[in-house]
Amino acid sequence: xxxxxxxxxxxxxxxGGWIVVAEGIHKTFNRGHADREVRVLRGVDVxxxxxxxxxxxxxxGSGKSTLLRCINFLGPPDEGSVTFLGRTLTxxxxxxxxxxxxxxxxxxxxxxxxxxxVFQHFNLxxxxxxxxxxxxxxxxxxxxxxxxxxxxxxxxxxxxxxGEKANAYPSQLSGGQKQRVAIARALAMRPQLMLFxxxxxxxxxxLIGGILEEMKRxxxxxxxxxxxxHEMGFAREVGxxxxxxxxxxxxxxxxxxxxxDNPQNERTQAFLSAILS
Amino acid sequence: MTFAYVxxxxxxxxxxxxxxxxxxxxxxxxxxxxxxxxxxxxxVAVARLAPFRPLNVLAYVYTQVFRALxxxxxxxxxxxxxxxxxxxxxxxxxxxxxxxxxxxxAYMAEIxxxxxxxxxxxxxxxxxxxxxxxxxxxxxxxxxxxxxxALPSLVNQLVDIVKDSSVVAVIGLLDLMGTTIxxxxxxxxxxxxxxxxAVTYVALILVLSALAALLERRLARHVSGGSAGGxxxxxxxxxxxxxxxxx
Amino acid sequence: MTAAVLAYVFNWGPVLxxxxxxxxGAWVDVWVTGLSFALACCLGLGIAVLRLSxxxxxRWPAFAYVQLIRGVPLLVFLYWVYFGIAIVVxxxxxxxxAAIIVLSLTGSAYTAEIFRGGLQAIDRGQxxxxxxxxxxxxxxxxxxxxxQTIRIVIPPxxxxxxxxxxGATLMSIIAVQDMVLVATNVNINYFTPFEAFTAIAVIxxxxxxxxxxxxxxxxxxLRLP
Ligand SMILES: Nc1ncnc2c1ncn2[C@@H]1O[C@H](COP(=O)(O)OP(=O)(O)OP(=O)(O)O)[C@@H](O)[C@H]1O
Ligand SMILES: [Mg+2]
Numbered sequence: 001x002x003x004x005x006x007x008x009x010x011x012x013x014x015x016g017g018w019i020v021v022a023e024g025i026h027k028t029f030n031r032g033h034a035d036r037e038v039r040v041l042r043g044v045d046v047x048x049x050x051x052x053x054x055x056x057x058x059x060x061g062s063g064k065s066t067l068l069r070c071i072n073f074l075g076p077p078d079e080g081s082v083t084f085l086g087r088t089l090t091x092x093x094x095x096x097x098x099x100x101x102x103x104x105x106x107x108x109x110x111x112x113x114x115x116x117x118v119f120q121h122f123n124l125x126x127x128x129x130x131x132x133x134x135x136x137x138x139x140x141x142x143x144x145x146x147x148x149x150x151x152x153x154x155x156x157x158x159x160x161x162x163g164e165k166a167n168a169y170p171s172q173l174s175g176g177q178k179q180r181v182a183i184a185r186a187l188a189m190r191p192q193l194m195l196f197x198x199x200x201x202x203x204x205x206x207l208i209g210g211i212l213e214e215m216k217r218x219x220x221x222x223x224x225x226x227x228x229x230h231e232m233g234f235a236r237e238v239g240x241x242x243x244x245x246x247x248x249x250x251x252x253x254x255x256x257x258x259x260x261d262n263p264q265n266e267r268t269q270a271f272l273s274a275i276l277s
Numbered sequence: 278m279t280f281a282y283v284x285x286x287x288x289x290x291x292x293x294x295x296x297x298x299x300x301x302x303x304x305x306x307x308x309x310x311x312x313x314x315x316x317x318x319x320x321v322a323v324a325r326l327a328p329f330r331p332l333n334v335l336a337y338v339y340t341q342v343f344r345a346l347x348x349x350x351x352x353x354x355x356x357x358x359x360x361x362x363x364x365x366x367x368x369x370x371x372x373x374x375x376x377x378x379x380x381x382x383a384y385m386a387e388i389x390x391x392x393x394x395x396x397x398x399x400x401x402x403x404x405x406x407x408x409x410x411x412x413x414x415x416x417x418x419x420x421x422x423x424x425x426x427a428l429p430s431l432v433n434q435l436v437d438i439v440k441d442s443s444v445v446a447v448i449g450l451l452d453l454m455g456t457t458i459x460x461x462x463x464x465x466x467x468x469x470x471x472x473x474x475a476v477t478y479v480a481l482i483l484v485l486s487a488l489a490a491l492l493e494r495r496l497a498r499h500v501s502g503g504s505a506g507g508x509x510x511x512x513x514x515x516x517x518x519x520x521x522x523x524x
Numbered sequence: 525m526t527a528a529v530l531a532y533v534f535n536w537g538p539v540l541x542x543x544x545x546x547x548x549g550a551w552v553d554v555w556v557t558g559l560s561f562a563l564a565c566c567l568g569l570g571i572a573v574l575r576l577s578x579x580x581x582x583r584w585p586a587f588a589y590v591q592l593i594r595g596v597p598l599l600v601f602l603y604w605v606y607f608g609i610a611i612v613v614x615x616x617x618x619x620x621x622a623a624i625i626v627l628s629l630t631g632s633a634y635t636a637e638i639f640r641g642g643l644q645a646i647d648r649g650q651x652x653x654x655x656x657x658x659x660x661x662x663x664x665x666x667x668x669x670x671x672q673t674i675r676i677v678i679p680p681x682x683x684x685x686x687x688x689x690x691g692a693t694l695m696s697i698i699a700v701q702d703m704v705l706v707a708t709n710v711n712i713n714y715f716t717p718f719e720a721f722t723a724i725a726v727i728x729x730x731x732x733x734x735x736x737x738x739x740x741x742x743x744x745x746l747r748l749p
Pocket of ligand 1: 029030040058060061062064066067198
């Protein structure tokens with residue numbers, strides 16, 4: 001599937017070196033049901049340059065998860081566009097035009113195969129071993145042969161220290177081990193952008209450090225990442241930039257250290273002082 | 278293919294009286310079998326849980342064996358087999374009642390058993406602690422709760438009984454299905470008549486299912502407003518049964 | 525009463541002499557049920573997927589189908605197809621075709637609800653994880669949803685199979701040569717109703733027991749660690 005590979009030459013030419021640019025993202029749940037309508041995102045702009053780590057913080061319900069799901073179109077935005085590696089996609093699906101629909105689906109697949117995501121609750125496939133979890137994407141979406149995928153899967157598992165557990169089922173793994181497998185699963189797709197949605201929130205305290213360490217190592221290897229987290233230490237140390245979201249909007253944005261040490265907006269100040277105390 | 282069939286729907290309206298009579302018989306047969314298996318099912322369930330091993334085994338074998346047979350085989354067995362042995366001449370109605378009761382007693386015993394087992398042991402202990410004898414604590418503490426839990430499933434069993442009861446037409450009972458077969462023989466409009474009967478059954482089943490659903494919602498509301506902190510036992514929903522009945 | 529009991533002379537000869545016919549008849553019940561069950565599963569899965577569709581135009585007909593089919597007694601359905609449809613459409617089904625049609629359609633309404641329940645029981649995160657890896661809708665069903673659904677639906681599908689097997693005993697009424705017809709013929713020729721119908725009762729109980737045991741084994745084999 002040649003059209004799916006992101007050629008390195010193409011990356012160099014991306015305008016301004018942005019890997020991803022999301023513009024004017026709006027998202028409303030239960031649209032049209034006046035009483036249950038929730039406007040979760042109300043015009044969000046974020047962008048990440050190659051190799052950067054963007055940390056997204058904000059109170060519960062502010063729309064952080066929803067934003068990530070808009071970026072990889074797991075939950076497409078109602079308005080706004082996402083430009084990823086120079087390709088722009090909106091939430092408007094050309095429903096009744098077959099040719100355009102096919103093109104849209106192809107673009108969608110490009111986004112999905114080149115953007116990795118790690119979920120708070122791991123979402124490992126319980127009926128597959130760790131190795132098969134990791135190999136599924138490479139075989140079914142990238143078209144690798146079984147043996148190639150297996151090789152890649154074992155290599156990725158070893159990279160996150162899970163080589164020993166390649167044949168274990170998710171139910172036989174601890175939370176931290178599950179999350180390592182989930183990271184390996186996303187990385188096996190060789191993504192150009194990694195999304196982390198509170199990857200450590202469901203973990204026992206003693207396991208959090210290990211996963212953060214893994215993420216830090218990934219960032220140091222040059223991976224472009226968007227990280228939703230409540231771990232301010234990590235945000236400050238590993239993050240390049242931070243955005244603070246509240247009620248579906250970006251309230252404040254800036255370099256990680258200065259924003260966390262020196263927030264300007266009073267809502268950011270309140271949030272940080274609450275979370276750091 | 279030349280499509281030359283001329284529908285004769287007027288035969289259905291002309292037969293409405295006979296069909297209504299058949300429907301009444303269907304309802305009587307179902308209601309009687311339902312009432313009987315409601316009582317006998319409880320007896321079998323209690324036998325299964327009683328602190329007396331041989332009784333448990335007996336009740337277990339009954340539920341396993343009698344659920345495995347189809348209603349048609351019951352009907353044949355009772356109407357011809359038992360009748361021949363004992364020289365008793367069951368009419369089709371009696372044979373139908375016995376057959377439906379034997380099958381559904383086994384099903385209902387399982388429903389009751391699940392409901393009884395879902396009652397927290399603490400309830401029994403509390404009743405015994407009040408000095409109630411076993412039988413009293415069962416009658417006034419355990420059973421009322423279990424029955425409430427079981428009721429929606431039990432009513433759903435009525436749905437199966439109504440559907441299954443159509444099989445009794447095979448031995449000549451003039452219930453809704455039997456009447457229809459009779460009418461078809463005389464009026465030669467099988468499509469129209471069987472369609473009308475099918476629609477009647479569907480309507481009846483939908484009403485009964487809706488009733489069971491309503492009951493379930495009512496009881497759920499009622500129970501959850503009850504004892505503080507008490508876990509409400511609910512059987513797995515059987516609104517959508519997973520098998521087409523005993524047939 | 526006692527005299528009446530004594531009046532009946534047990535005669536197992538006719539039944540025992542025809543054990544092979546009984547087994548052959550039972551085999552007809554089994555294969556008709558097996559085929560109908562397989563068709564019912566395919567059809568039911570499709571209907572379940574429609575039932576879960578985001579489009580009301582697909583969801584509603586599927587819902588209506590399930591409600592309608594489940595309200596029709598098997599015997600009525602069998603007569604409707606075998607006698608009713610035949611005369612209208614002008615083509616007639618063989619008895620066994622009619623039985624298979626009726627059993628698969630009836631079964632599909634039940635399997636549809638079972639599959640729907642099974643699919644709904646799976647965490648939405650599974651679909652998201654699969655889609656995030658670039659798998660399409662169909663690949664997600666095939667590699668992520670169905671393997672998990674199968675494990676959930678095996679016990680209730682086993683009940684459906686048993687229900688269909690019991691339903692299949694009705695097909696002798698339209699003259700399919702199954703075990704019930706064998707028993708009925710033995711009864712007519714030798715007047716041994718008790719023996720003849722006991723024989724098929726025993727066969728049916730045995731079939732159900734063997735089948736239930738196989739389902740348990742299958743369930744245990746597929747159980748995840
Ligand atoms: N599928 C949905 N249907 C309806 N409402 C939804 C849906 N998904 C999310 N929401 C609502 O959208 C709002 C934002 O959700 P989101 O998960 O994006 O918040 P978050 O910032 O990630 O919060 P948290 O820190 O708790 O994860 C919440 O109020 C949530 O209830
Ligand atoms: Mg979230």
